[in-house]
Amino acid sequence: AQKITQTQPGMFVQEKEAVTLDCTYDTSDPSYGLFWYKQPSSGEMIFLIYQGSYDQQNATEGRYSLNFQKARKSANLVISASQLGDSAMYFCAMREVGGSNYKLTFGKGTLLTVNP
Amino acid sequence: SAVISQKPSRDICQRGTSLTIQCQVDSQVTMMFWYRQQPGQSLTLIATANQGSEATYESGFVIDKFPISRPNLTFSTLTVSNMSPEDSSIYLCSVPPHLDEQFFGPGTRLTVL
Numbered sequence: 001a002q003k004i005t006q007t008q009p010g011m012f013v014q015e016k017e018a019v020t021l022d023c024t025y026d027t028s029d030p031s032y033g034l035f036w037y038k039q040p041s042s043g044e045m046i047f048l049i050y051q052g053s054y055d056q057q058n059a060t061e062g063r064y065s066l067n068f069q070k071a072r073k074s075a076n077l078v079i080s081a082s083q084l085g086d087s088a089m090y091f092c093a094m095r096e097v098g099g100s101n102y103k104l105t106f107g108k109g110t111l112l113t114v115n116p
Numbered sequence: 117s118a119v120i121s122q123k124p125s126r127d128i129c130q131r132g133t134s135l136t137i138q139c140q141v142d143s144q145v146t147m148m149f150w151y152r153q154q155p156g157q158s159l160t161l162i163a164t165a166n167q168g169s170e171a172t173y174e175s176g177f178v179i180d181k182f183p184i185s186r187p188n189l190t191f192s193t194l195t196v197s198n199m200s201p202e203d204s205s206i207y208l209c210s211v212p213p214h215l216d217e218q219f220f221g222p223g224t225r226l227t228v229l
Contacts, residue, residue, distance in 0.1 A: 033216060043206050045159075045220035052216060091158060095218070102147050102212045106158045 002105035004094050007112065012113050013082045020067070021077040021110045023092030031097040035077040036066065036106065039089040048090075051075055082114045118143055118213045120221035128227045129199055136195045137224045139209030150182070151220075153206040160224035162207075165192040199228045 005024045014018040025034065032053045038046040051059045051066045059066045067076040079086055089111050093104040119142040129135050139148065148165040162182055171184035186192045196203050202210040204227050212218040 031142065035218060036163075037220075043153075043225060045208060045210075045223070047217060047219055048215045095160075095215075097210075102218070103149070103161055103164070104159075104210075104218060106160075107225045108158050 003105045004092055004109035006110050008090055008110045008112045009108075010113070012115060013079075015084060015099045015114055015116050016081055018078060018080045019112065021079070021090050021092075021112065023075045023077065023107060025073050025075060025092075025094050026095055027073075027094065029096040033095045033097065034066070034068070035093040035095070036064070036075075036077045039084075039091060039109070041064065041088070045091075049077070058097055079112075084114050084116060088113060089115045117217070118145065118211050118219045120209060120211060120219055122209060122221040122224050123201045124224055125222060126225040126227075128229060130229055131200055133199055134195055134197045136193050136225060137200065137207055137209075139192045139194070139221055141190045141211055143213065145211040145213055146189065147212055148186065149193050149210045150192070150194045151208045151210060153208065153223075155204065159208070162194070165194075165209075187201075196226065201228045223226065 003026050023109045034051045036048040047066045049061045053070045058068050063080045085112050088110045090107045092107040095104050121140045123138045150162040152158045161174050162177045165186040167186045174178050182220045183195045206223045206225050208219045208223045
């Protein structure tokens, strides 16, 4: 079974509007972490934000915030005030910590296009 | 954070040859990973590079095809051996300096003809 599911292959948003990118996950490990990455056409993977399973508050980093709903096993990325430079692939990833294993498992990604 | 460099940034290789990719980190890290991203796909973990011991490979990846070295805590190499066009991918090294972060190198874009 897929551990990380990103159901939106592509998303469009108008510049300056907010957009939510969906991510659901599956794990039986009580201790895990969720990551979001941005991959522009250049191919580099840019680390955006992290949410730990025991974190009480939703993570925020500048214009990025993570809408973490533990019971629903979802970790959606919210980008506020979209900019043209936000156009890129976005990947959700999970690390299961229980086995002291730092491996990341990635979703298939969502291609975000910001329109002027 | 960690600053990661990779060499080469891109290469075009002939079928049947091998390419060694280098990954250098600006600080000592215990764990280092190698990922592959095939065209239009997500990232797949190839192996964990262990310092002082053999790498740990994921299902579907073998040492003969992807030998890895990790001579110290800041450096690793991945070799893609006996290449075929199916090996055309972006190869990325990655390090988790802390539990709540993981950084990637800029990637090596490989094309096999």
